[in-house]
Amino acid sequence: MKTLFCDKPLKYDGTQLRPHFIYQEFKILGDALVAFEGPADVALDHMVDLEDVEKKAPIYSPRMLHFLGEWFSDNFEWGILLQHHLVAEFYEILLESGVSSLSRRGNDVYFQDRKLNVSICTRSPVSVLVHVGINIETEGTPIPTSGLNELGVRPAVFAKQVLERFERDYNIWKTARVKVLPR
Amino acid sequence: MKTLFCDKPLKYDGTQLRPHFIYQEFKILGDALVAFEGPADVALDHMVDLEDVEKKAPIYSPRMLHFLGEWFSDNFEWGILLQHHLVAEFYEILLESGVSSLSRRGNDVYFQDRKLNVSICTRSPVSVLVHVGINIETEGTPIPTSGLNELGVRPAVFAKQVLERFERDYNIWKTARVKVLPR
Amino acid sequence: MKTLFCDKPLKYDGTQLRPHFIYQEFKILGDALVAFEGPADVALDHMVDLEDVEKKAPIYSPRMLHFLGEWFSDNFEWGILLQHHLVAEFYEILLESGVSSLSRRGNDVYFQDRKLNVSICTRSPVSVLVHVGINIETEGTPIPTSGLNELGVRPAVFAKQVLERFERDYNIWKTARVKVLPR
Amino acid sequence: MKTLFCDKPLKYDGTQLRPHFIYQEFKILGDALVAFEGPADVALDHMVDLEDVEKKAPIYSPRMLHFLGEWFSDNFEWGILLQHHLVAEFYEILLESGVSSLSRRGNDVYFQDRKLNVSICTRSPVSVLVHVGINIETEGTPIPTSGLNELGVRPAVFAKQVLERFERDYNIWKTARVKVLPR
Amino acid sequence: MKTLFCDKPLKYDGTQLRPHFIYQEFKILGDALVAFEGPADVALDHMVDLEDVEKKAPIYSPRMLHFLGEWFSDNFEWGILLQHHLVAEFYEILLESGVSSLSRRGNDVYFQDRKLNVSICTRSPVSVLVHVGINIETEGTPIPTSGLNELGVRPAVFAKQVLERFERDYNIWKTARVKVLPR
């Protein structure tokens, strides 16, 4: 898989979570995880989490660090674990860097009980798609939130750490598939 | 899935990593993750990691906290991510509890550059199987290691934390599969 | 999986055979089989059986007992067998209760050579979907039909018997997957 | 798939439930369901149902009607439903023919609360395998049983009815896969 | 699978590459490969190859020999190899018949460095779909091309050779699945 941090801001409105968007926007063909900054404004119409639709909980943030991944696999469960891992990994990096008052409940990370991120995994007819958005700024968010600015974390540096760690782990998983005797 | 901490010690020699062992030993039918303490002594003959076999690196520890999981799935990749998650989760719990000088490289966790754990995922004709062993004591290990005793972590309490968190996350993944619109 | 008999009537026009309808209508998340009564009126545009579309054979019944199932699986063949099983099961229950002059040809059950039911299985990007509709009343149906009223079978009682038996068998199949040695 | 009734008796000791046995014994290549008569004597060592092994419940019958099926599929769940369908189908045929005092609990059929059959589905590295054995005679069986002789059912005629109906339904399932619009 | 050469010309505009088109047009239910002649005119809107869309390279030919295949499988990779095989096979037949100055680069066959064909494989929710179009005439094609007329190959005869060989090989692959011991 390939990873890319793109320093050109891009607004996330939910339509980016579609097959081949990464190819069309970033010219990367194949499994990829990209990161970029930009506002998030996802209307209910574009949301794929039906529990959130039911609760009428749209997504808004003035500025987020976005991670968008596409893997050309039919394995939805695998995509769900990649989503989880991406969240667990950025949480782990924050813990390692000494930020306190953090907690994780499933795929939601909190700072002082204020939510840091959103995330979702869905599938298309050709791929699994993952979006993780971490607040940078939080003005106007519909629920109590925190963001990377409040934590004193620089988004671009942090993004590259996450991408690098994800790719490193990803290669380990690929190797794990081919080096083990069956039972 | 079900989880169980068994306080009866059990030696791990590699033959436990087989289909239906959990049913035969613990009478749990179906997907399960169990934990128990005991020595680890896996001869090359019983090792499934071919890179370790190639390096002639057998596994020995006088006392480990063992996690043994079986999921009745044909999805090897999914098992590999469950293995990874189990490691990432116990690492995360140690970080949260304030242990310093920890690092993770893939599925290996280190304290002051000494290795805390082993882990593997393999498959059987009916399931994927995961073993994660975390040193409690370290006397006589073939490489520089650390253990839960040195970290001041009580194995049984820690085991239950890990099992509980894994099960909680597992249920979230199951729900994620059924509540999302496709793209 | 969960089962539910809903005593509020609901018209079936074919659009109910879509992913997450059961969640949206009945608030059940995950694998489920629900039953309800109501008319059936499926125009050719909403039919998914291409042989019926080719024959221009729309579905109409003034009142049916409907079973609607969704399983979040990619296994289309499995859904087809669940459809078959649901039909075979309601046929079996009628046989056991002593109704005579019944016969089954594939997924169609007949009373005195008049058709009792329709059924279909299709797939969505996230699930397999099953509909089985059994006539209660038959006035105005486009082909010779019989219905539960003519058989003297009370729909709600019958529906609950079918749901209960299906769920019981379903759990047996789930156990069968995890308790058998491979060959 | 092909079906065959072989009128040469054959003892079933559990080792027949293996990949390619049907090819080796009956020269049928590919998906097949065969039936034959013969004693059944399966020692615990050759049993694949771990719950029965746990209960130390070996299989014995002086004379059974055996159905042995192999489908070259990786879809274990599908095999489990084929096993179920084979049982449900022979039960249905008995009900249709007017035998009373019959009941079915999962994959076990009873006459006056005495067990008529055994059944199992397992998988091999290349296929799913199904065995259904219906008692003809019952002398010496380890539990209370009934058999086709007591029911006044002629095994060879009955076997052919079951094979014919199974094959007819099987072809319907194959067609169902290719004639339906997705949702 | 079934094969058919249809001698009624049919224009290919890309919309034929859809599930069940072969059933709707040719009344063949199930896995099938059909061939027919006709112009090709695929606007960018109907193209599925994103690299070609990116290059703005639409498909046009005044007359092509078209092969259109549908297999009701979820195995996209398998469809891709069937596409490849169909191309390799027509190339092989041309080589065997003594045509010189031919070469193959992936799924493109060239005569004197002018392109003979287009091909694609995509998937639908129920099937994999393959189109291979071989130029018969070449007037007005957007790139340098050759065609069967220039090679002195009669399209109908050639089409039947390709269909026959493909079907023969297909049956061999089906047998290969069921006659081999696992390792």
Add this chain to the structure above:
Amino acid sequence: MKTLFCDKPLKYDGTQLRPHFIYQEFKILGDALVAFEGPADVALDHMVDLEDVEKKAPIYSPRMLHFLGEWFSDNFEWGILLQHHLVAEFYEILLESGVSSLSRRGNDVYFQDRKLNVSICTRSPVSVLVHVGINIETEGTPIPTSGLNELGVRPAVFAKQVLERFERDYNIWKTARVKVLPR
């Protein structure tokens, strides 16, 4: 995937067709296709083609060019097509180079109706495995055969052509999976 021509001769007795042999012998981890020269002598006990076992047709050749491939996939059908492709490709190369009197029937290539090669695809619990052996010398073969020496083809040069072409096509298939819109 990786390819390798090894100029050290190696005898092929059928036991090489096992998971991880390529890693153990050639230190290549992951999907790979290797080629080497050496005698072939496969006793019935080590043969996996049951039709050949039935016919008691062991494999012997004093010197063959062997291709041995392993792909860590659960997709048996895909392996079967890779086997076919490997054969079709070496046949294609011979045709291109102007060798006459060649023909292909399924996975067998003939020169003047004498057989040039054997081939098989099987699966292991972790992979699909392919062997293609092309005679170099033919003295003592149990059936009429031809070999590369008779054709005037130099094995090492030819092996490298085949490996290079296979790898090039393989990469095209990988790209095909990720660049196509679904239908």
